Amino acid sequence: MTISLTPIFRRATGADFAAAAALMNSYYVDRLSPAERREGYLLATFTAEQLAAMDAACAVLVAHVGENLAGCLCSADLGGASIPPPAKALRSFLQGIDPDGEHFADDSTMVYGPVCIDRAYRGHGILRGLIDRLRGLAESRFTTAVAFVSSSNPKSIAVHRDGMGMTVHGEFLFAGERLVALSFPLRVEGTFRG
């Protein structure tokens, strides 16, 4: 498929949260066949209310192509009180490899993800556009973004490590799942926009 309309990347609002939850939940691991999982999957489901809360605490971004939701990207503040349990496990892992908080300090580190691109729009730069928009919003509040990906999701690992240039820091266990920890730099000065 070719995309004839220019994608729009923006902060989620209003009805976007329900649409984004529906998109993400359709790629929940248990709803996909083994063949479909090879194209990536999500480890959790979300409600519109949870996404709205994530946006209020940090940012949820959406990509639209015309009227269609092509993808969405969630984020959280690593130091936030309400980060989800696997992000808390990531935080503990990072504290283990960076005990002085030199690289992953709570007050300057953002959690990137989950991210999901509708199958019809994959391979068209939507992910890169969402990440660029996230950087624009976040670079003044955070210096670094960290992420976790299931070690059983090689598509996402390849895209984020090899395609987007993120650094792999090792693996940690959460709820019996081996998760790969990654990071990438944002920029430094100013205050959060968006």
Ligand SMILES: CC(C)(COP(=O)(O)OP(=O)(O)OC[C@H]1O[C@@H](n2cnc3c(N)ncnc32)[C@H](O)[C@@H]1OP(=O)(O)O)[C@@H](O)C(=O)NCCC(=O)NCCS
């Ligand atoms: C994982 C996912 C977000 C990736 O989105 P996508 O549209 O398929 O990604 P793209 O094909 O645009 O790849 C992104 C970039 O990585 C590059 N890339 C992909 N695979 C690569 C590889 N093996 N080696 C090097 N570069 C690679 C692409 O060329 C592209 O680069 P570009 O932006 O310069 O064109 C999407 O497949 C998805 O939503 N999957 C289901 C849910 C999921 O797994 N989410 C992630 C959970 S952590």
